[in-house]
Amino acid sequence: MNTFSKETYIGRRKRLKEKIGSGILLFLGNEESSSNFKDNWYPFRQDSSFLYFFGLDMPGLAAIIDVDQDLEIIFGDNLTTLEVIWQGAHPPISELAEAVGIQITQAKNELPKFLAKHPIQKIHFLPPYRPENSLKLAEWLSIPNPEIPSRASVDFIKAVVALRSIKSEEEIREIHKAVNISVSMHKRTMKEAKPGMKEYQLLGLVNGEALALGGHLSFPPIITINGQILHNHNYSNTLTEGKMLLGDFGAESAMRYAGDITRTFPVGVEFSSSQKEIYQIVFHAYQAAVAALKPGIRFKDVHLLACKRLAEGLKELGLMKGNLDDAVEKGAHALFFQCGLGHMMGLDVHDMEDLGEEYVGYTDAFKKSKEFGLRSLRLGKELESGFVITIEPGIYFIPQLIDQWQAENLHSEYINYEKLAQYRNFGGIRVEDGYWITDSGSQILGDPLEIELADVERIRGK
Amino acid sequence: MNTFSKETYIGRRKRLKEKIGSGILLFLGNEESSSNFKDNWYPFRQDSSFLYFFGLDMPGLAAIIDVDQDLEIIFGDNLTTLEVIWQGAHPPISELAEAVGIQITQAKNELPKFLAKHPIQKIHFLPPYRPENSLKLAEWLSIPNPEIPSRASVDFIKAVVALRSIKSEEEIREIHKAVNISVSMHKRTMKEAKPGMKEYQLLGLVNGEALALGGHLSFPPIITINGQILHNHNYSNTLTEGKMLLGDFGAESAMRYAGDITRTFPVGVEFSSSQKEIYQIVFHAYQAAVAALKPGIRFKDVHLLACKRLAEGLKELGLMKGNLDDAVEKGAHALFFQCGLGHMMGLDVHDMEDLGEEYVGYTDAFKKSKEFGLRSLRLGKELESGFVITIEPGIYFIPQLIDQWQAENLHSEYINYEKLAQYRNFGGIRVEDGYWITDSGSQILGDPLEIELADVERIRGK
Numbered sequence: 069m070n071t072f073s074k075e076t077y078i079g080r081r082k083r084l085k086e087k088i089g090s091g092i093l094l095f096l097g098n099e100e101s102s103s104n105f106k107d108n109w110y111p112f113r114q115d116s117s118f119l120y121f122f123g124l125d126m127p128g129l130a131a132i133i134d135v136d137q138d139l140e141i142i143f144g145d146n147l148t149t150l151e152v153i154w155q156g157a158h159p160p161i162s163e164l165a166e167a168v169g170i171q172i173t174q175a176k177n178e179l180p181k182f183l184a185k186h187p188i189q190k191i192h193f194l195p196p197y198r199p200e201n202s203l204k205l206a207e208w209l210s211i212p213n214p215e216i217p218s219r220a221s222v223d224f225i226k227a228v229v230a231l232r233s234i235k236s237e238e239e240i241r242e243i244h245k246a247v248n249i250s251v252s253m254h255k256r257t258m259k260e261a262k263p264g265m266k267e268y269q270l271l272g273l274v275n276g277e278a279l280a281l282g283g284h285l286s287f288p289p290i291i292t293i294n295g296q297i298l299h300n301h302n303y304s305n306t307l308t309e310g311k312m313l314l315g316d317f318g319a320e321s322a323m324r325y326a327g328d329i330t331r332t333f334p335v336g337v338e339f340s341s342s343q344k345e346i347y348q349i350v351f352h353a354y355q356a357a358v359a360a361l362k363p364g365i366r367f368k369d370v371h372l373l374a375c376k377r378l379a380e381g382l383k384e385l386g387l388m389k390g391n392l393d394d395a396v397e398k399g400a401h402a403l404f405f406q407c408g409l410g411h412m413m414g415l416d417v418h419d420m421e422d423l424g425e426e427y428v429g430y431t432d433a434f435k436k437s438k439e440f441g442l443r444s445l446r447l448g449k450e451l452e453s454g455f456v457i458t459i460e461p462g463i464y465f466i467p468q469l470i471d472q473w474q475a476e477n478l479h480s481e482y483i484n485y486e487k488l489a490q491y492r493n494f495g496g497i498r499v500e501d502g503y504w505i506t507d508s509g510s511q512i513l514g515d516p517l518e519i520e521l522a523d524v525e526r527i528r529g530k
Numbered sequence: 531m532n533t534f535s536k537e538t539y540i541g542r543r544k545r546l547k548e549k550i551g552s553g554i555l556l557f558l559g560n561e562e563s564s565s566n567f568k569d570n571w572y573p574f575r576q577d578s579s580f581l582y583f584f585g586l587d588m589p590g591l592a593a594i595i596d597v598d599q600d601l602e603i604i605f606g607d608n609l610t611t612l613e614v615i616w617q618g619a620h621p622p623i624s625e626l627a628e629a630v631g632i633q634i635t636q637a638k639n640e641l642p643k644f645l646a647k648h649p650i651q652k653i654h655f656l657p658p659y660r661p662e663n664s665l666k667l668a669e670w671l672s673i674p675n676p677e678i679p680s681r682a683s684v685d686f687i688k689a690v691v692a693l694r695s696i697k698s699e700e701e702i703r704e705i706h707k708a709v710n711i712s713v714s715m716h717k718r719t720m721k722e723a724k725p726g727m728k729e730y731q732l733l734g735l736v737n738g739e740a741l742a743l744g745g746h747l748s749f750p751p752i753i754t755i756n757g758q759i760l761h762n763h764n765y766s767n768t769l770t771e772g773k774m775l776l777g778d779f780g781a782e783s784a785m786r787y788a789g790d791i792t793r794t795f796p797v798g799v800e801f802s803s804s805q806k807e808i809y810q811i812v813f814h815a816y817q818a819a820v821a822a823l824k825p826g827i828r829f830k831d832v833h834l835l836a837c838k839r840l841a842e843g844l845k846e847l848g849l850m851k852g853n854l855d856d857a858v859e860k861g862a863h864a865l866f867f868q869c870g871l872g873h874m875m876g877l878d879v880h881d882m883e884d885l886g887e888e889y890v891g892y893t894d895a896f897k898k899s900k901e902f903g904l905r906s907l908r909l910g911k912e913l914e915s916g917f918v919i920t921i922e923p924g925i926y927f928i929p930q931l932i933d934q935w936q937a938e939n940l941h942s943e944y945i946n947y948e949k950l951a952q953y954r955n956f957g958g959i960r961v962e963d964g965y966w967i968t969d970s971g972s973q974i975l976g977d978p979l980e981i982e983l984a985d986v987e988r989i990r991g992k
Contacts, residue, residue, distance in 0.1 A: 101563055103575040104877075105884040106659040108749050110572040113565040153868070153931045156759035197568040199661040203675065213665065269742045276738020280731045287570050297618035406615070415566075422567040469615045 070322050071123040071168055072238055078169040080121055080231060085135045087227035092136075092186055094193045095121065096201045097129035111284065116415035116422075117194060117228055119324055123168040129161075130179050131170075141172045143179040180208045192221035194228065197422045222427075229420055229427045233412065234454035240504055240513075242325040243413070243456055247502055247514025249283040249319035250327035254517055257291070257315050258527045261307060263335050267291050268303035270315070278319040286326035286417040289317035295332060295496030296464040298407060309336045312343060312495055316460075318417065326417040328458050329517065330500035337529045339521065342494070346463050347521055349381030350497050353461040354519075357409060361451065361459075361503055361510035367429075368448035371409035374461045375401045375441075379482075382463070387491070390482045400479035402441030403469060410458040411446040413502055418446060419456070455505040456513065462498030465491045532784050533585040533630055534700055540631040542583055542693060547597045549689035554598075554648055556655045557583065558663045559591035573746065578877035578884075579656060579690055581786055585630040591623075592641050593632075603634045605641040642670045654683035656690065659884045684889075691882055691889045695874065696916035702966055702975075704787040705875070705918055709964055709976025711745040711781035712789035716979055719753070719777050720989045723769060725797050729753050730765035732777070740781040748788035748879040751779035757794060757958030758926040760869060771798045774805060774957055778922075780879065788879040790920055791979065792962035799991045801983065804956070808925050809983055811843025812959050815923040816981075819871060823913065823921075823965055823972035829891075830899075830910035833871035836923045837863045837903075844925070849953065852944045862941035864903030865931060872920040873908040875964055880908060881918070917967040918975065924960030927953045 071077075084093070097118045100109045114125045122131050122142060129144040144161045152158075162173045174182075183191060188209055195217050196202040206213040235243065253274045261270055270291045278285050292300045293307060295314030307313060312334055318327035332347070334340075339347055357374040379401045382388040387404075388395060395401060412419035412428060420428045429447040430436050437443055447457060470492065472478075474485045502513040518527045533539070546555070559580045562571045576587045584593050584604060591606040606623045614620075624635045636644075645653060650671055657679050658664040668675040697705065715736045723732055732753045740747050754762045755769060757776030769775060774796055780789035794809070796802075801809060819836040841863045844850040849866075850857060857863060874881035874890060882890045891909040892898050899905055909919060932954065934940075936947045964975040980989045 098566075101565070101572065102659050103563070103572070104560075104578050104659075105880065105882075107883065108879065110563065110565070111750065116566050149930070149934070153928055153934075154759075154761045156756065156762065156764075157930065197564050197566075199665060203661060203665070266744070268744055272738040272740070272742025274738075275741050276734040276736075278734070279737050280734025282728070282730055288573065294618065297616075299616045300618065302618075417570065418567065420567075421569065466615055468611070468619065472611065472615075 070125065074167060074169040076236075076238065077121065077123050081133060081140060081169075083231055084121065084227055085133060085138070087230060088135055088192070088223060090135050092191045093133040093224060094183070094191055095131040095133075096193070096196065096204065097122075097124070097131070098127060098198060099200055100127045101198070114324065116324070116420070117232070119415055120228075120232055122170070124164055125324065128176065130176070132179070132182065139172070140170050141174055141182070142170050143174050143176050145176050183208050192224035193219075194224060194423060195220035225423045225427050229423055232414060232420055233428070234452065235414060235456050235504070236454075239325065239414070240456070242321050242323050243327065243502065243504075243513055246283065246286065246319055246321040246325045246327035247329070248327075249278055249281045249321065250286075250317070250329045251514050251517045252281060253277045253317060253319060254315060254329055254331050255527070257313075258331060258333055258518065258524070261313055261333070261335065263307055263309045265307045266303070267293065267305050267307070270313075271303045274315070274317050281319070282322050283319035284324075286318045286320045286328060289315070291315050291317065293335065293495070295462075295498065296466050296494075297496075298464065307335045310340065311335045312339070312497065314496060314498060316498065316500065324415055326413055326415070326419075327514065328413055328417050328500065328502060329514075330460055330498045331517070331519065331524070332497045332499065333524050333528055338525050342491075343497070344521060345385055346494070346497050349378060349385070350461055350463050350499055351519065351521065352381060353377035354459055354499050357459045357461060358503065358510065358512075361505060363451055363453045363505055363507065366448065366450050367410070367457070368442075368445060371442075371445055371448075372396060374409050375405060378405050378461060378463060386487045387484055388482055389484055392482075395479070395482035398479060398482070399439050399441050400482035403473055403479070403483060404463045404465070405461065406441060406444065406464060406466070406469070407462070408445030408447070410460050410500075413456045413458055421446070451505045453505055453507045456502060457505065458500055458502050460498055460500030462496060464496035465494045467492055532587065536629060536631040538698075538700065539583060539585050543595060543602060543631075545693055546583065546689055547595060547600070549692060550597055550654070550685060552597050554645075554653045555595040555686060556645070556653055557593040557595075558655070558658065558666065559584075559586070559593070560589060560660060561662055562589045563660070576786065578786070578882070579694070581877055582690075582694055584632070586626055587786065590638065592638070594641070594644065601634070602632050603636055603644070604632050605636050605638050607638050645670050654686035655681075656686060657682035657884060657886065687885045687889050691885055694876060694882055695890070696914065697876060697918050697966070698916075701787065701876065702918070704783050704785050705789065705964065705966075705975055708745065708748065708781055708783040708787045708789035709791070710789075711740055711743045711783065712748075712779070712791045713976050713979045714743060715739045715779060715781060716777060716791055716793055717989070719775075720793060720795055720980065720986070723775055723795070723797065725769055725771045727769045728765070729755065729767050729769070732775075733765045736777070736779050743781070744784050745781035746786075748780045748782045748790060751777070753777050753779065755797065755957070757924075757960065758928050758956075759958075760926065769797045772802065773797045774801070774959065776958060776960060778960065778962065786877055788875055788877070788881075789976065790875055790879050790962065790964060791976075792922055792960045793979070793981065793986070794959045794961065795986050795990055800987050804953075805959070806983060807847060808956070808959050811840060811847070812923055812925050812961055813981065813983065814843060815839035816921055816961050819921045819923060820965065820972065823967060825913055825915045825967055825969065828910065828912050829872070829919070830904070830907065833904075833907055833910075834858060836871050837867060840867055840923060840925060848949045849946055850944055851946055854944075857941070857944035860941060860944070861901050861903050862944035865935055865941070865945060866925045866927070867923065868903060868906065868926060868928070868931070869924070870907030870909070872922050872962075875918045875920055883908070913967045915967055915969045918964060919967065920962055920964050922960055922962030924958060926958035927956045929954055
């Protein structure tokens with residue numbers, strides 16, 4: 069079993085108990101997940117908060133921390149004799165628990181009995197994102213299933229977010245490993261993609277590389293010649309000369325920390341001149357954003373800075389016009405950059421997304437905007453030393469969105485719709501890397517991967 | 531969308547209606563499945579019965595067939611304008627439905643209303659294997675969730691099994707494609723595995739090859755130097771000279787038909803002499819089983835024939851002794867061959883396993899044995915022309931099982947425990963291919979893949 073030292077987990081739970089003060093914290097690990105019949109499983113993925121506090125990456129576990137009694141128990145069943153025959157011998161749960169500093173283990177069916185002994189107001193749980201875990205909570209706590217999300221404990225969520233947001237040095241080392249697997253995946257793609265290939269051939273390459281390096285995919289890869297389709301999990305197109313390939317993918321390390329990188333490169337050897345122009349605008353926005361990273365700055369302001377740089381570049385090209393401060397404030401740039409500049413990254417690629425953006429990316433006093441563009445910004449609040457985030461600006465020409473805005477004559481004082489018609493089939497460009505916020509600024513995660521235009525063309529064979 | 535012709539689906543539904551005669555058949559397609567947060571999805575896998583009758587491989591669909599009214603409806607929602615902006619344009623549900631011969635489509639939320647209009651006794655559903663589909667049935671039909679499995683319709687299950695069990699020629703062509711992707715995966719593994727590699731490097735190779743050829747994995751691969759661990763999804767060992775690598779994996783074709791192949795080969799170039807001896811015993815049992823395949827023979831008898839061949843070989847080696855007919859009848863061979871000889875294969879690698887072994891592999895009159903060994907035989911009933919099955923004999927030396935039997939002195943009249951001690955760390959050997967039962971016998975599925983001992987050593991570099 070791949071874990072940090074016992075002291076790491078003991079320390080994390082100690083800080084959690086201090087933050088919460090009182091109550092019973094219930095952690096549900098994940099189960100195997102069925103694809104087309106019960107025993108045909110997707111690759112197992114443990115719950116990230118369970119991993120953070122208990123480290124054990126296997127199905128069928130749960131745990132409680134009784135803060136008042138200072139009691140910590142892992143619930144799980146050892147293999148039966150018959151299971152040992154089919155699955156081979158595994159260490160008993162007690163031995164695994166001991167390795168992460170837990171002295172008490174009990175059989176799975178003891179958990180509902182334990183919970184039944186305590187008043188429900190004392191029991192804190194995190195919002196479940198898998199239906200089977202929701203069902204367990206509903207049954208054990210006698211809460212109707214649809215009410216489960218609203219009964220999750222905000223105190224528990226906030227305490228977990230506070231701890232998991234600040235990455236320790238050993239976590240940073242793990243994230244480096246994940247990013248470096250991701251770098252290998254991208255290098256191979258950038259070297260091996262050729263006109264005539266299918267996108268799914270690169271999907272195979274990327275997936276195979278992640279596993280062959282001892283990792284897993286951290287999210288479903290985007291590998292597409294249609295970079296303007298932001299949520300694109302189709303891989304059926306043929307790579308054709310003149311198009312660009314946008315690859316947004318990354319790996320988890322063996323310990324389940326995530327990497328997430330995007331590169332956009334020409335299917336041929338060189339970008340076309342208009343591709344070069346857009347690429348440089350995106351890259352300069354990326355550089356400006358990275359330069360601004362430091363503790364204390366609001367990430368929303370970094371996002372708006374990048375938007376401003378994108379708008380400036382687009383104005384030089386004649387696609388935007390007018391006063392750009394006003395344009396960005398009114399959201400006119402969001403025709404080209406519809407999404408957010410980045411997100412937290414850690415044990416999840418969108419770190420702690422299951423716990424709720426209002427807690428992870430914003431605060432009680434500083435709420436997310438509901439405007440188009442800003443409402444897709446997962447992280448808005450002040451950066452702190454120890455955060456790990458992504459920076460991923462882009463420019464996307466989405467025909468359906470252009471048509472919609474143009475029909476409404478939306479922001480026509482800032483957008484040159486006539487000129488824009490030439491870019492209708494341009495596609496989209498994004499670049500992305502992960503950054504660690506340090507006391508003095510930030511540091512890129514992982515080994516270098518070509519990102520400057522000339523370097524990208526060089527790795528493509530120029 | 532990758533489908534057969536409209537007539538294929540119309541024909542399948544027509545035959546289903548004829549078999550059932552009356553009632554409302556409810557089909558639930560699958561949803562996206564979350565890994566570590568709601569929107570981080572495993573690769574989508576549609577329900578196989580939904581695919582068989584409706585062909586549409588996308589999440590969020592359901593369908594009904596009202597047999598009495600001869601009414602067929604697909605329920606699903608088109609993308610919203612906002613979703614089109616993020617996900618790109620997709621054909622409307624009505625167009626997709628038309629391509630599989632369905633004229634009526636309705637929004638998702640019409641389905642519970644439709645069901646509410648009919649008496650619950652008329653509504654037939656298949657047993658769900660995903661918790662979210664179980665929850666839907668519980669809510670829509672006002673059945674407590676734990677009762678859902680027992681309320682599934684046996685008539686509906688039997689009708690679906692009868693149809694899906696007999697593969698058409700166009701299905702056989704698809705299975706050939708899946709098997710051929712599987713053959714490529716195995717060829718690469720047999721060529722590229724080298725001492726010093728980690729099992730997970732081969733996992734990467736296998737996974738990458740399946741995707742790069744436009745397929746998917748049909749089940750979690752077994753790639754192990756511990757072939758005696760039958761349910762083995764660990765990939766952390768190093769390939770060492772002297773060991774054998776057992777690879778049991780396969781691909782789904784783009785249309786989701788499955789392939790499933792096993793090969794066992796030396797990590798070095800040649801098998802050791804004792805590995806050769808055991809390999810030949812397994813291979814001869816495989817040949818005997820294949821030769822026996824034809825319509826009308828009980829697969830349980832083919833299984834027992836293979837067991838007999840294994841026992842004969844083991845007796846020659848001095849590991850078994852006594853009267854082998856008695857030994858096999860009493861299950862003594864199951865110390866070495868604990869599992870079944872094969873299973874149905876089609877849209878699922880264990881075809882229709884979600885519908886229940888008692889219907890897929892056995893009949894009302896011919897039930898599965900509860901004995902060790904035979905109770906793991908998924909398919910026992912008479913073969914019919916059109917069945918697709920696997921043949922996968924093996925010999926496994928499982929230390930825990932040997933210890934257990936020896937402690938009980940079990941079947942000591944047939945097993946030479948003293949000699950067996952030399953094989954304690956031998957490991958396990960299995961070979962497996964897919965076969966199509968034809969009118970006159972059987973036909974192997976897919977292109978040739980090395981299986982004879984000399985050919986296996988040749989592909990390893992001898």
